[in-house]
Structure formats: C-alpha cells, structure tokens
Amino acid sequence: MLNGFPVLNRIVESFAKLPGVGEKTALKYALWFVEHKNESLILSKYLDVLSNDIKLCKRCRCITVNSDGVCDICKDETRDKSTICVVENMENFFAIESSSVYNGLYYILGGFNSSLYGVDTEKTGLKNLIDRVFNEGIREVILVISSTIEGDFTTQYIKEKLKSRNVNITRIAYGIPVGVNVNFIDKTTLIEAFKSRRAV
Numbered sequence: 001m002l003n004g005f006p007v008l009n010r011i012v013e014s015f016a017k018l019p020g021v022g023e024k025t026a027l028k029y030a031l032w033f034v035e036h037k038n039e040s041l042i043l044s045k046y047l048d049v050l051s052n053d054i055k056l057c058k059r060c061r062c063i064t065v066n067s068d069g070v071c072d073i074c075k076d077e078t079r080d081k082s083t084i085c086v087v088e089n090m091e092n093f094f095a096i097e098s099s100s101v102y103n104g105l106y107y108i109l110g111g112f113n114s115s116l117y118g119v120d121t122e123k124t125g126l127k128n129l130i131d132r133v134f135n136e137g138i139r140e141v142i143l144v145i146s147s148t149i150e151g152d153f154t155t156q157y158i159k160e161k162l163k164s165r166n167v168n169i170t171r172i173a174y175g176i177p178v179g180v181n182v183n184f185i186d187k188t189t190l191i192e193a194f195k196s197r198r199a200v
C-alpha cells in the first residue's frame with residue numbers, strides 16, 4: 001500500500017491480480033504506464049472494448065466483437081466446414097490458430113477457463129457441440145483435450161454420442177504423456193501432437 005497515491009494504488013492492485021504478477025512487478029508496470037502516456041491511452045481504449053463489446057461467439061465460444069454474436073472464423077467461407085477442432089480453452093485455440101496448421105472450424109469447451117468443469121456437459125457446451133456435428137454435416141472432430149480423467153470423460157462422451165454417425169473422431173496424442181494437461185505443454189509440442197492425431 002502506497003499512502004497518498006490512491007490512483008496508483010488502485011492500478012497496482014489491478015495489475016497484481018494478473019496471473020504471475022506480484023505487487024513489485026505490478027508497481028513497475030504502473031510506473032511504466034505513467035511514463036508512457038500514449039501506451040496508457042491505447043490500453044485504456046482496448047480495455048474499454050474488452051469490457052463492453054467482446055462476447056463469446058454463439059457458435060464456437062471464441063471471442064468476438066461482431067454485433068450478431070458470430071465470430072469471423074465461423075463466418076469465413078474459405079474454411080473447411082466439414083472439420084471441427086474441439087479445444088479445452090481459449091489459450092489452446094490461439095496456439096493452434098496462430099500456427100496455420102488447421103483451417104477448419106472450432107469449438108471451445110471451457111471458454112476462458114482452463115478446466116473442463118469436471119463432467120458438467122452443460123457448462124462445457126458439449127451438448128451444443130453434438131448438435132452442431134449432427135446439423136452441420138461435420139466429417140471429422142479433432143479433440144485437443146488433455147489426457148486426464150476429465151479429458152478422457154469428455155472424449156468418451158463425444159464418442160458415445162456420435163457413434164451412430166459417420167464421423168471420424170481423432171485426438172491429439174503424440175508426445176503428450178498420460179495425465180498431462182494440454183495447458184502445460186509448449187506450442188511446438190501441441191502442434192506436433194495435432195499433426196499426429198489418432199482415431200479414438
């Protein structure tokens with residue numbers, strides 16, 4: 001607590017809430033923004049957009065600012081609409097999307113959360129995912145899902161629900177040991193695992 005500097009205090013408190021940022025680093029960040037006023041203005045502008053305009057896409061649960069609630073990836077006509085990549089969370093989505101290894105559709109189970117909400121199929125949107133596969137003529141479902149109890153449950157659930165359909169279900173495997181959460185592997189390993197996916 002810095003007595004006599006309420007604004008600075010409040011900003012330090014906000015930065016200190018960021019993952020991996022302690023109070024000392026938070027103060028360093030705050031002072032950097034005091035010194036770089038233009039960067040501060042840019043950040044405040046985008047934080048405003050983030051708080052007021054960004055929502056989850058109603059089809060894939062990726063983030064979007066589009067007023068109809070459907071993201072640019074879901075609208076992109078050049079994408080392979082017969083393939084859907086199911087990822088645990090937004091971080092995994094960005095890792096795959098930024099690698100150019102994949103050009104199909106997505107479904108983000110956990111949204112911003114890094115867990116799969118246990119076995120809650122409502123919260124993870126698993127039911128919506130199954131509906132999409134049924135209604136959109138999906139031919140391959142790629143699972144970027146951890147080798148954990150929750151991940152295995154999710155995989156079995158999807159497999160069971162789609163068994164009556166002629167859908168190829170694959171899951172990343174290569175280089176990812178059993179029990180390892182995909183959130184803790186580096187991007188290169190994730191991409192290699194993606195390329196080496198296997199049928200489940």
Ligand SMILES: [Zn+2]
Nearest residue numbers: 057060071074
């Ligand atoms: Zn979308």
